[in-house]
Amino acid sequence: MDCVVYIDELIAESYIPFCDDFGPMNLGTVHEFSEILDEKIKDTELNSIAVHVSCDPRSCTNAVFLLGAYMIMHLHMTPDDAEQAFAPLSHRILSFRDVSPGKQNFSLYVRDCWAGLWRAKRLSWVDFGADGFDRHEYAELDSPMNADLHEVVPGKFIAMRGPKDFADGARWEDAFQAAGGFSHRDFSPAHYAEILQQFDVRAVVRLNTREYDAEGFRAAGIAVADLYFDDCSVPPVEVVAEFLALAEGLPGALAVHCKAGLGRTGTLIALYMM
Template structure:
């Protein structure tokens, strides 16, 4: 019996169509049916369900490129389908739209127009609490387009194998957001493997890769869990910019972060506990200033690169600072002038030698002139030593990676 289609949306005239099916269809002459629901899956932390990672996105794109070439040659049509489940539909359509932007030269609006009449759930952040912040498919597509335009990714040369290798916790849990920024989970003082198989890496595990990739600065946003001299002795500058897990960066910390990154000629590796919330927020601010991403475009791209990035109130925070970042970016046209103005500031911030390796004084300590951190800092400080949001995210990531063979 022929499969009955409740809907059929044309994506590329005469060749690529999208539909939703509750059951797998029977083969039909002249058609190529294709579904990724069981092949490319999103591994959620909490209530998040997508978008699928950049690695999965490029896996899909590579298959679609081959299928389209075959369909053109054999005069067949591609029916890409998903389950009617709203979340699976959203991920499937987002993948198809990303392929259109990355490999078919489509503008984000053009890629999404065929699906404009359909209802999709907004993508949720990696938290267990219902979130009202809306991040939609079109935001992710615009983020992809802006990333390509800004030179963050070159579709023909993207290395899917490298992406999937280094996203594994035991291989570093690191992700390139752009040629300038590498996000990773925070290293520990000692290497360990728990009875459950959870891995904790040290600075020495990262140094060879960082040197190979010309990482010249490491920024730590969480509490100290290793001696920064282990990086600086290897010739990699280190900057401590702690603020509490799950919160937004105080203005002076965000300024120091951006100033340091602007004055660094090489790549910058940024981490907090899990390399998701604080890390994504600070990198996102830089993206808005330098390449004029909207907050939603930045969050969309960050979550494609590193699922789970930017959590809870950090989403609204990025919306709030977007105009300020754009204004600052408009005034930041001459990198040479900036680099001449900042060396003194940057030199005072980097922990480059042993005498400077002691932790900076607490923001609440006498004689400290920086503005105090939010009042929750004392509580957050205690949580950082126990089970914080970042700890839980790292644990969850390792748990699903142990049960998922790509």
């Protein structure tokens, strides 16, 4: 074997679980892994490359996902091609689980993730070309210490953590657990407004209980629409209809948030995408 690429550390450092979830890796990790592998493949002195990962099924599943993602993004293969390539390992591949605690009601399979990536590539939502994906900008905005924000659909949708107002007018504030340990960082509308203006965001959709004065965004020329519905619930038909109408009728991009910027936010954006 000419070269062995060890990726256990990459996987361990790239995914921070909420509960018993373990993946999949985000676009930043997919891009980083792709660059590592690409560099080895372009080395003309290497005849063969092995990707090494620990033998536990969760690590194996993440490794298979990353390799299949590389095949789709760089080798222009389809999800079916990738699935066929890893058929001999099918007994070792797990389904990804929801971040919620307790019993799981559905499974997210590796092929589902590949299919989403393949579709995003075809729609030019994800571009790993020389002038496409900026991994460093992605990592900076992804960091919960900087913004906890992602551009989901270029030029159309931003998903982010719910902003908060602070008594002293601060732009951010750290939150701590009851036991005293660090929990997360919250950001003010003013902090987010500067970032959102860079993405030509014209309005913010607030899905959770109000924790800030909308004037913080309006002062920056960004409107705020309230479409509240309960966390961990199915969005009411009228909320979905109003959200779709707003997304279709608004020029520029739309930023969406609930409390954490995950469940309710992702649900409505996904409904529009479908």
